[in-house]
Amino acid sequence: MKHLFKYTSLAILSLSATMSTANAANRDTINVVGSSTVYPFSTVVAERYGKTTSFKTPKIESTGTGGGMKLFCAGNGVDTPDIANASRRMKKTEYDMCQKNGVTDITEVLIGYDGIVVANSRSVAPMQLTRKELFLALAKQVPALDGSETLIDNPYQTWKDVNAALPATKIEVLGPPPTSGTRDAFAELVLEGGCKTFPWIKAMKAKNKSQYKQVCHSVREDHKYIEAGENDNLIIQKLVANPNALGVFGFSFLDQNSDKIQGSIIDGTEPSFDAIADGSYPVSRPLYFYVKNAHVNKVPGIMEFLAEFTHDNAMGEEGYLTDKGLIPLAAKKLIALRDNVLSLKQLTL
Known part of the structure; x- marks a missing residue:
């Protein structure tokens, strides 16, 4: 009887782990972590995105830039974040940690200044x-x-x-x-x-x-x-x-x-x-977020989120993020940045 209980418990644990993995593999909500300074800007974009698209509103967490980078660079599994907000540029040590853990294809997004x-x-x-x-x-x-x-x-x-x-x-x-x-x-x-x-x-x-x-x-x-x-x-x-x-x-x-x-x-x-x-x-100082490009085809809506964030209506000189205190990029710089972001230009440090 003890053996039966043991094997039944193992089976339940195995099934639970399988279901957890399946749920992670089927994640349909964008996960964003990182800077408390960038958090309010991301939150506003996420709310707009959730209301104007058929995708779920992204989950935004304020973990601090350093804490966010650790989570972001932990690997490419969908149990890791898709985007990391940062109130400074990614450090070389963080970039190297990403590379070591297989997060080799990253797009850097300069959103403006603070x-x-x-x-x-x-x-x-x-x-x-x-x-x-x-x-x-x-x-x-x-x-x-x-x-x-x-x-x-x-x-x-x-x-x-x-x-x-x-x-x-x-x-x-x-x-x-x-x-x-x-x-x-x-x-x-x-x-x-x-x-x-x-x-x-x-x-x-x-x-x-x-x-x-x-x-x-x-x-x-x-x-x-x-x-x-x-x-x-x-x-x-x-x-x-x-x-x-x-x-x-x-x-x-x-x-x-x-x-x-x-x-x-x-x-x-x-x-x-x-x-x-x-x-x-x-x-x-400049403000950024970083995109894990390997997740673009794993989690639905990432490209649409990037398009919303980098649109004139959001990041432009008259965009809604300026009402939240973001100092915007010059118009020409924003156009060039948007092209790089929507083509998922790979970051090298």
Whole structure:
């Protein structure tokens, strides 16, 4: 009887596994993972696509850029995502991981541009900051206070400690975790931008690139920088509740919540649609998504989704994604990009 139960259980498990595999093989919904910054843009396109085509509305998950890349590059099975959103370009290490796991045919889609903002509640005065001040406030190690060319653990407790002209409020910045493309871009564009204003640290790059990156990209771990997860809406709620705190996220979230929060002026320029579009705002970045071309014939509707996303009505200068805060590509660039996407041009890094 025990043997019969054993074999019956195995049969049920085997049948369950077979059914699970069959369901995966017959998946009829596009799966998208990745950047929390690109998430709202993808969601809007997915909703339009679901209403205007005969295909199901794609499933969009906010996992962070790094987390999304790991899932995307895990393999070509339909139990893996079809598309990965990214708030930075795919890294060479991620590309190599994809190649190693058989994800060799990828199309890169540049959807537009975004600015990274440092924002606070509208109930207090806006901040005027430089990238140097942000580096000194948030870096794990900073130049010694005596002016010598040595590094010390970050001693600054208030913004006034960093610059006597700034408020005497304690440093408290809510921002994305290391898996986020926004965090990567913030480290590169803001922290490194401030770090290299010190000539002796800038010179370090030519001598020891890894040490230079460690100094310029490492964030302090004494609760002055608070990792707030991949949910940017949660950061906005916390800023409203705590007017002394600052938050780091993409311009689109500022644009959609401008009744509650305001962007800090960085290096003399206020974050705005026009300032990001013309490059005068110093903290802007490109946004992408990546398509697993091997899934195009496995999961229905992927080409139609790409056509919807890259259409003038979505990504164009007057497209509905601009209403969500996306800074669009120039018209000629969009035409060329659309041709590359709809022909599934293969990415090489």
